[in-house]
Amino acid sequence: MIIVVAALIKKDGKVLIAKRATGDENAFGKWEFPGGKVEKNETEENAIEREIKEEFEMDIKAKRFITNNICEYPNKTIDLRLYECEYINGDFKLHDHFEYEWVVIDKLLSYDLAKADIPLAQFLINKK
Numbered sequence: 001m002i003i004v005v006a007a008l009i010k011k012d013g014k015v016l017i018a019k020r021a022t023g024d025e026n027a028f029g030k031w032e033f034p035g036g037k038v039e040k041n042e043t044e045e046n047a048i049e050r051e052i053k054e055e056f057e058m059d060i061k062a063k064r065f066i067t068n069n070i071c072e073y074p075n076k077t078i079d080l081r082l083y084e085c086e087y088i089n090g091d092f093k094l095h096d097h098f099e100y101e102w103v104v105i106d107k108l109l110s111y112d113l114a115k116a117d118i119p120l121a122q123f124l125i126n127k128k
């Protein structure tokens with residue numbers, strides 16, 4: 001099982017999602033909560049902070065674990081773990097995504113989300 005972390009970054013009552021432009025064929029062209037794989041000897045919090053820095057050139061601080069989803073794709077199983085994160089600084093520069101949007105939580109499921117991200121979005125909607 002591959003541990004993958006995702007960032008829930010909020011601004012003005014909306015959350016950040018991004019459309020994947022690189023990487024795994026299961027997520028390519030799909031919207032997702034941005035993040036990535038946890039590397040060996042790395043905490044999940046450090047991984048999400050590193051991934052957001054690499055993918056967007058933004059600094060964030062992982063605040064708390066929210067929920068996770070174990071998702072089976074044809075070629076692998078991932079444990080996608082969502083963390084509430086605080087924006088610190090930096091401007092968006094897209095490296096692994098085509099675009100990004102700030103979305104009202106209730107509208108998340110109207111986007112073509114990656115399979116692993118759908119239950120996370122449903123959790124957030126139901127939690128409201």
